[in-house]
Each structure stands twice: as C-alpha cells, then as structure tokens.
Amino acid sequence: MGHLFLNHLLFDQSCLTAPQFHAMKLEADHFANSLLIPEVWLRKLCVSNCVSESDVAEWAKLFSVTQATLVNRLLDLRINCGFDVHNWRGLHKQTPLQEEQEHHHSHNILRQLDKMITAGIEKH
Numbered sequence: 001m002g003h004l005f006l007n008h009l010l011f012d013q014s015c016l017t018a019p020q021f022h023a024m025k026l027e028a029d030h031f032a033n034s035l036l037i038p039e040v041w042l043r044k045l046c047v048s049n050c051v052s053e054s055d056v057a058e059w060a061k062l063f064s065v066t067q068a069t070l071v072n073r074l075l076d077l078r079i080n081c082g083f084d085v086h087n088w089r090g091l092h093k094q095t096p097l098q099e100e101q102e103h104h105h106s107h108n109i110l111r112q113l114d115k116m117i118t119a120g121i122e123k124h
Contacts, residue, residue: 030076037063037073050082
C-alpha cells in the first residue's frame with residue numbers, strides 16, 4: 001500500500017542498490033503502519049509507561065495487524081516496551097500466511113479509502 005501511495009511503482013526498482021531498495025521499503029512500511037495504526041489511537045491505549053507482551057497481542061487484534069507490525073509501530077513512535085524486543089522478534093517471526101493476511105488487509109483499507117474519496121468527489 002505504501003509503495004502505491006509513494007509512487008514507488010512508477011519506476012524500475014531493479015536498478016536500485018540494496019541500500020536504496022531497503023530505504024524505499026522502510027518508507028513504504030512507515031507509511032502503511034501510520035495509516036493502519038494511527039499514533040493518536042495507539043497513544044490513547046498506552047495508559048501505563050510501558051507496553052506489555054499481552055498488550056501487543058491484544059492491540060494487534062484490535063488494529064487487525066500482526067504483532068510484529070504493532071511492535072514496529074511502537075518502536076517507530078518511541079513508545080516504551082516493557083520486554084526485550086530483540087528477543088521477542090526472534091520468537092515471533094511472521095509466517096508467509098501472516099504476511100499475506102496483512103497484505104490483504106492493507107488492500108481492503110485501500111479499497112475503502114478509494115470508495116470514500118470517490119463518494120466525496122461525486123457529492124461535489
């Protein structure tokens with residue numbers, strides 16, 4: 001989803017260096033995570049000073065994202081995680097099925113946004 005909105009699909013990505021491709025992927029992930037997990041909503045959930053592993057599991061379901069995506073968003077926003085994130089990541093790697101489900105969810109949101117924009121344009 002981020003690649004589409006950021007116009008990453010308009011040029012040949014095969015000519016990018018590995019660091020350029022990685023930077024583009026991070027930019028697209030940041031965009032998508034910001035859309036799927038709005039900062040204001042996430043901060044309202046953070047009533048304590050640190051987020052627990054059970055919070056991550058619960059909130060990932062709430063936002064319909066994987067736990068890994070939620071942890072990345074927490075780190076991006078510098079929200080304190082009350083557990084060893086690096087160890088946690090090693091234990092909670094995304095499966096291909098989880099990646100596909102998240103990709104499908106992102107496309108559903110994109111379709112909903114398109115409908116909302118189209119409906120707003122047709123009103124005027």
